[in-house]
Structure formats: structure tokens, C-alpha cells
Amino acid sequence: MDQTTESVTAAILVIGDEILSGRTKDKNIGTIADFLTAAGIDLREVRVVPDEADMIVEAVNALRTRYTYLFTTGGIGPTHDDITADCVARAFGVGIDVDERARAMLLERHKPEDLNEARLRMARIPFGADLIANPVSKAPGFRIGNVHVMAGVPAIMQAMLDSIAPTLQGGAAMLSETIEAAGLPEGNYAGELGLIAKERPKVSIGSYPAMTPEGFRNRIVVRSRDSAALAEARGAVEALLARLSA
Amino acid sequence: MDQTTESVTAAILVIGDEILSGRTKDKNIGTIADFLTAAGIDLREVRVVPDEADMIVEAVNALRTRYTYLFTTGGIGPTHDDITADCVARAFGVGIDVDERARAMLLERHKPEDLNEARLRMARIPFGADLIANPVSKAPGFRIGNVHVMAGVPAIMQAMLDSIAPTLQGGAAMLSETIEAAGLPEGNYAGELGLIAKERPKVSIGSYPAMTPEGFRNRIVVRSRDSAALAEARGAVEALLARLSA
Numbered sequence: 001m002d003q004t005t006e007s008v009t010a011a012i013l014v015i016g017d018e019i020l021s022g023r024t025k026d027k028n029i030g031t032i033a034d035f036l037t038a039a040g041i042d043l044r045e046v047r048v049v050p051d052e053a054d055m056i057v058e059a060v061n062a063l064r065t066r067y068t069y070l071f072t073t074g075g076i077g078p079t080h081d082d083i084t085a086d087c088v089a090r091a092f093g094v095g096i097d098v099d100e101r102a103r104a105m106l107l108e109r110h111k112p113e114d115l116n117e118a119r120l121r122m123a124r125i126p127f128g129a130d131l132i133a134n135p136v137s138k139a140p141g142f143r144i145g146n147v148h149v150m151a152g153v154p155a156i157m158q159a160m161l162d163s164i165a166p167t168l169q170g171g172a173a174m175l176s177e178t179i180e181a182a183g184l185p186e187g188n189y190a191g192e193l194g195l196i197a198k199e200r201p202k203v204s205i206g207s208y209p210a211m212t213p214e215g216f217r218n219r220i221v222v223r224s225r226d227s228a229a230l231a232e233a234r235g236a237v238e239a240l241l242a243r244l245s246a
Numbered sequence: 247m248d249q250t251t252e253s254v255t256a257a258i259l260v261i262g263d264e265i266l267s268g269r270t271k272d273k274n275i276g277t278i279a280d281f282l283t284a285a286g287i288d289l290r291e292v293r294v295v296p297d298e299a300d301m302i303v304e305a306v307n308a309l310r311t312r313y314t315y316l317f318t319t320g321g322i323g324p325t326h327d328d329i330t331a332d333c334v335a336r337a338f339g340v341g342i343d344v345d346e347r348a349r350a351m352l353l354e355r356h357k358p359e360d361l362n363e364a365r366l367r368m369a370r371i372p373f374g375a376d377l378i379a380n381p382v383s384k385a386p387g388f389r390i391g392n393v394h395v396m397a398g399v400p401a402i403m404q405a406m407l408d409s410i411a412p413t414l415q416g417g418a419a420m421l422s423e424t425i426e427a428a429g430l431p432e433g434n435y436a437g438e439l440g441l442i443a444k445e446r447p448k449v450s451i452g453s454y455p456a457m458t459p460e461g462f463r464n465r466i467v468v469r470s471r472d473s474a475a476l477a478e479a480r481g482a483v484e485a486l487l488a489r490l491s492a
Contacts, residue, residue, distance in 0.1 A: 018454055020289040021420070022279030023467065029294070033268030043266040045301070048275070048292035051452070055291070078433045079453040080440030110433070118436030137462070153455060174267075187324045187356070190364030194326030206297075207325040208264055209399060216383070221269065 008041045008171040011063040014048040015056055015074040015084050016152055027154045028073045035161055040171035051075060056087035064147050074152030078118040088149055089126035099125035102140050109138040132160045172225040177234045181218035182245050189244055196236050202226050203233040254287045254417035257309040260294040261302055261320040261330050262398055273400045274319045281407055286417035302333035310393050320398030324364040334395055335372035345371035348386050355384040378406045418471040423480045427464035428491050435490055442482050448472050449479040
């Protein structure tokens with residue numbers, strides 16, 4: 001992955017009624033978020049929409065024009081509710097048809113006589129798109145412009161993500177340090193932590209409470225692309241916590 | 247929860263850098279999705295945005311005007327990155343200040359001398375809002391118009407959701423039947439399943455592949471608010487599967 005000092009941004013669009021009904025619990029957002037953070041790409045927004053063409057097209061266009069990359073998951077199987085490819089073609093204003101490269105991939109898994117109309121839906125690819133290999137079940141994803149269209153099944157999505165990783169332009173990796181708040185309640189340090197954050201525009205500082213059987217346990221996370229700024233901010237936070245714990 | 251035959255819709259807005267960085271894996275979307283489905287409320291869209299005022303305000307206004315209800319999670323703690331309440335006030339064009347009811351709730355947990363400026367941030371409530379009780383850590387959420395503002399910590403979010411449940415107007419509950427596809431590959435039944443779905447506008451039909459150690463296992467989910475239409479569609483799907491398995 002090439003690195004750049006410019007900010008590289010991304011959005012995720014999760015497509016599928018099954019996520020919105022609660023029937024399927026999404027795991028892809030967290031996986032892609034971890035992947036992008038490691039790559040130095042800022043994930044800026046996530047949307048989840050149902051299997052409805054107008055909503056998918058609107059979200060694809062809103063997100064692809066705002067961010068460096070858009071990653072979609074879901075809706076590329078053989079059934080009638082798998083309409084992602086058609087919607088992405090519509091969003092880009094291009095045609096779509098069975099792609100011979102995709103058909104060849106499906107033939108690695110299916111006998112020619114089993115490649116019925118439904119399965120051939122999985123070979124429908126917008127004109128001008130590159131294919132994303134699917135080593136798990138063969139039916140490919142695709143990339144068109146800055147939009148990467150991937151499967152919803154987590155194991156397949158992960159395989160597709162691995163295969164596109166070398167093609168992405170990464171930013172300077174975001175560095176991160178986690179500081180245990182030593183049992184202090186958030187409200188004890190929140191005011192001064194805010195001042196520390198305000199004085200350091202190159203650093204972002206978050207405070208994250210988690211409830212444990214022993215009560216709240218707080219952690220402060222300091223993030224920056226600049227290692228010197230990160231170290232300095234960490235020192236300031238630690239000094240604050242030491243003073244308040246004394 | 248009152249029931250109506252009208253369609254009642256909802257969106258979720260998850261607010262927080264920690265979700266987008268992958269550091270925290272969201273669990274609230276799935277919890278709220280299950281809750282809404284049981285209540286007969288259609289969850290139509292989810293967005294995740296960072297702790298940035300412009301993005302939060304834009305998302306609040308886009309979602310509250312489109313759907314019956316908007317539920318937000320995250321960003322209501324005492325630290326500088328907790329800006330949800332201020333952003334919701336801005337979205338509604340109303341003022342915000344320390345609310346005496348909320349201050350009284352905080353005093354159930356904190357001694358008066360510990361109620362510093364940072365903790366009092368948690369009592370800042372937009373003018374005209376109703377409070378949502380927080381039995382876990384006292385700092386309340388609030389409701390203004392059709393927007394419910396809740397905590398991000400899952401145990402607190404769940405408690406807030408329980409407390410607002412009786413105030414929501416539910417739709418006719420969505421009924422759902424899951425049919426095992428008896429080991430059939432999706433591509434074998436996808437074409438005819440699409441025809442079954444197309445002929446039944448009162449029913450929505452989805453096919454969901456899951457990868458198991460034994461390979462793909464498909465399930466077909468039939469959903470409707472009309473129990474007779476649901477039973478008829480289930481019969482049609484079962485007849486299709488029986489024929490293809492024969």
C-alpha cells in the first residue's frame with residue numbers, strides 16, 4: 001500500500017434488510033474499520049440501508065462523492081433481493097450486463113448446465129468495472145471508480161478486502177496510545193482533559209468509559225499521525241492523571 | 247406500546263470516533279434493531295458519524311425529517327468530545343443549558359462538591375426536551391420532538407430503551423417465518439423464489455447464505471404484517487423447495 005501525507009478518507013455502505021431487522025448482526029463494519037485504521041485511511045461515515053434501489057443509489061452517490069473510497073457490503077448474490085450491482089451501475093450512469101470474466105470465475109465452481117439465470121446474476125457487472133476475486137465461493141465483487149463492491153458474508157468480505165488491500169492508497173498511519181485512567185471517574189478529569197485536547201490540534205483525544213463488573217473503568221485514547229506530538233500529548237495526560245490520583 | 251396500522255419508521259444515528267476507528271465494536275445497532283422489529287417499527291436507515299458537530303447536525307436533520315423516530319447513541323458523557331446534546335439543540339434551532347431536573351438526577355450519584363463543570367455538561371439539555379432516566383449511572387438521555395438521545399455504553403443504552411418503550415407508537419408487528427433451504431444452493435432456487443416474491447407485494451422474502459464449517463447453509467426468511475399472506479407465501483416457498491429437493 002502506497003503512503004501519502006494527504007488525508008485519505010473512506011465510507012462504508014452496508015446493504016441489506018437483514019441487518020435492519022436485527023436478524024443478522026453486522027460484523028463487517030468493525031472488520032473494515034480496523035483494516036482502514038491500520039492502513040492510515042480515515043473512516044468518516046457508515047450507512048446501513050435496505051434492499052431498495054432508490055435508497056442504495058442515493059447513498060452510493062452521496063458517499064462516493066464525499067470520500068476517497070467507498071466500500072459496500074451485501075446484495076451481490078443470486079436472489080431477487082440482490083440488487084447492489086444494478087444500483088451501482090445506475091449511480092454511475094453506466095450499463096450492466098453479464099461479464100465474461102465473471103462468468104469464467106463462476107464456471108470454476110459451477111458446471112455449465114448449473115449456470116442458470118439466477119446464478120448468472122452474480123456475473124452481472126457494471127461496464128468499466130474491475131473484478132475483485134472471491135477465493136471462497138468464486139462470485140466476484142468489483143471496483144468501479146472509487147467504489148468497492150463486496151459480499152456481505154463476513155468470510156468472503158474479508159477475503160475480498162485482503163485482495164484489494166494492495167491497490168489502495170493509504171495515508172500516514174494513525175498512531176494511537178491508550179492510557180488507563182487509574183480508576184478515576186471521567187467527571188474528575190474531563191474539564192482539564194478538554195483543555196489539553198484544545199491546545200493540541202494535531203492530536204485527537206477521546207475518553208471511553210466501559211462498564212465492568214467492578215464498575216466503570218475509563219480509558220483515554222490519544223491519536224495522531226505525528227509521533228512527537230503524540231508522545232507530548234501522552235505525557236500531558238499522564239501528568240494530569242498522576243496529579244488527580246495523588 | 248400503542249399499535250397502529252400505519253407504517254411507523256425509524257433511523258439510528260451512532261455518534262463516535264471510537265466506532266469509526268474500530269477501537270469499539272458497536273453492539274447498539276443490533277440491540278435497537280431487534281427492539282424495533284419486535285415493536286412493529288421499521289428500521290429504515292442507520293448512520294455512524296464522528297464526533298464532529300457539522301456532521302452530527304446534518305445527520306440528525308436528515309434522519310429526523312425522514313422517519314417517524316430517530317434514536318441516537320453516544321456522545322452524552324462529561325468530556326470535551328461529548329457534543330451530542332449541543333448538536334441536537336443546534337439541529338432543532340433551540341437553546342441549551344443546565345437543566346435543573348437533570349442536575350437533581352446527577353446529585354443522586356455525585357456529592358454537590360463533586361458536581362464540577364465537566365460533570366454538569368451531562369445536565370446540559372436542549373430547551374423543551376423530556377428527560378430519559380438512566381438507572382445505571384444517573385446522567386439522563388433526553389427526547390426532543392421525534393429524536394431520542396441515548397448513551398453509547400450498551401448497558402445504559404439498553405436501560406434507556408426499556409424506559410422509553412412504553413412511550414413509542416408501534417406499528418402492526420412484522421411477522422416472520424424462517425425456512426431452511428434443505429441444503430439447496432441459492433442459485434438453484436433464486437429464479438423461482440424471485441417470481442414468488444414478485445407476485446406477493448404484501449410479503450417480503452429474503453435469502454440469506456451463511457458459511458458454516460460444513461459449507462453454505464441457506465435460509466429463506468418470509469416477512470409480512472398479514473398472517474394469512476405470510477402463511478400462503480410460506481406454503482409457496484416450501485412447495486418450491488420440496489420440488490427442487492425431490
